[in-house]
Amino acid sequence: MSLLPAPLRIPDFRAFVTARLASTMAQMAMVIVIGWQVYDIARETMGVNAAALRLGFIGVVQFVPLFALTLVSGHVADKFDRRWVGRAAIALELFCAGALGAVALADEMTLTHLYVIAALLGVARAFAGPALGALAPNIVPRDILPNAIALSSVAWQTGTIVGPALGGYLYVVSPATAYLGSAFLFGASLLLLFLVKTPALPDAGEEAPDPWGRIKRGLTYVRQNKLVLGxxxxxxxxxxxxxxxxxxxxxxxxxxQTGPEGLGHLRAAPAIGATLTAAFFAIRPLKTNVGTKMLWAVVVFGGATIVFGLSRNMWLSLIMLAILGAADMFSVYVRQSLIQLYTPDAMRGRVGAVSTLAISASNELGEAESGFLAALIGPVAAVVVGGVGAILTVGIWARRFPELRLARNFDPPDPDK
Structure with a gap:
């Protein structure tokens, strides 16, 4: 008997989940390296607060195209073969990584180069997120769908944590090495997606005839399903x-004051916490009181953020970042599983697009908000205030969306009811 979890015994799913891990690692490596280069270039001619403002702009230029394309990308993921949508998006990301690698090799990097490529990455992620997020349910039987979604979520979240650490370490070698390493991962992901043979066409039973009607139905579903919205x-x-x-x-x-080497260590710390959490869930999947535990994970996330902001000791900072990464993995594992399992397949692309928009808003706009707030009140105060805000958010959401507290397990609803 195979010791692999049931979904990983399916060749198409193995190829898919490995492709998603590789592409997410490459995306996040690009994010950290672009951010470091923007700040490093800016600091050559300006002070800390002004450079922090330039760092915040990176979040804006990535978020704007994603925001503009969210409704379209969700419709595309629910209308066309999700494999090809994902392949096209990753091909664009491969081009972006290769372009920055070439500019870095020529030693001609400017803020303009970085902002333009960041915007193109926002376009690619707008389409990749909904398509790849909704792909897993198309290639596994329904009876193992919860496990498949959990594994897909773990691959995605592991990539979001491990990728920046990898980018930080590769940047120590050279900026070109970091970008070309991302290009290699994007290329591997693209090849793996071509190994997925199962047609990934969503169910089409409930569809409105016009694209705008389909888009509106997806938005209405998110607004009315309080568990998903919360x-x-x-x-x-x-x-x-x-x-x-x-x-x-x-x-x-x-x-x-640790330099780019220390940046690699700092980015690796959340990766360690997230990886250990993912390994734990692979052995002992979460089964009870999933909603309440998710809320507490976000509280821990906020608390670790506060302590990190106040820390001046490298080891304490690393420990807090590891706890932060573990709590983030815990939260994402629960959240993504609930969203996927409580969403009909025909609308997973559109709901996934809304989720991708929220994730991008929290990440890219979070970068912008942090950069702008750091420019206004300083980086330490910005981090501490943010951690307090995250904890307060949990309290508000627990009362505003009781469905989150009442979510007991991952059993998907009966599609016939």
Missing amino acids: AITLDLFAVLLAGATALLPIFARDIL
Whole structure:
């Protein structure tokens, strides 16, 4: 008998989940390296607060195209073969990584190069998120769908934590190495997606005939399903406020004074926490009181953020970041599983697009908010205030969306009811 979890015994799912891990690692490596270069270039000619403002602009230029394309990308993921949508998006990301690698090799990097490529990455992620997020349910039987979604979520979240750490370490070698390493991962992801043979066409039974009608139906579903809406918006506001990782270049260079090597260590710390949490869930999947535990995980996330912001000791900072990463993995594992399992397949692309928008808002706009707030009140105060805000958000959401507290398990609703 195979010791692999049931979904991983399916070749198409193995290829998919590995592709998603590789592409997410590459995306997040690009994010941290672009952020470091923006801050490093800016600091050559301006002070900390002004450079922090330039760092905040990176979040804006990535978020604007994603925001503009969210409704379209969700419709596309629910209308066309999700494999091809994902392949096209990753091909664009591969181009972005290769372009920055070439510019870095020529030693001609400017803020303009970084902002333009960041915007193109926002376009690619707008389409990749909904398509790949909704792909897993199309390639596994329904009886193992909860496990498949959990594994897909773990792959995605592991990539979001491990990728920046990898980017930080590769940047120590050279900026070009970091970008070309991301290009390699994007290329591997693209090849793996071509190994997925199962057609990934969503069910089409409930569809309105016109695209705008389909889009409206997806938005209406999110608004009316309080569990899905609460889960999506909890992450949006908690991570939007507690954006400690967005300011790591500032902490590495000017507060802890560890340089790019230290940045790699700081980005690796959340990866360690997240990986250990993912390994634990692989052995002992969460089964009871999932909603309440998710809320407490966000509280821990906010608390670790506060202590990190106040820390001046490298080891304490690393420990807090590891706890932060573990809590984030816990929260995402529960949230993504609930969203996927409580959403009909025909609308997973559109709901996934809204979720992707919220994730991007919390990440990219969180970077912008953190950068702007750091420019206004300083990076330490910005991180501490953000951690407090995340904890307050949990209290508000627990009362506003009791469905989150009442979510006991991951059993998907009966599609016939």
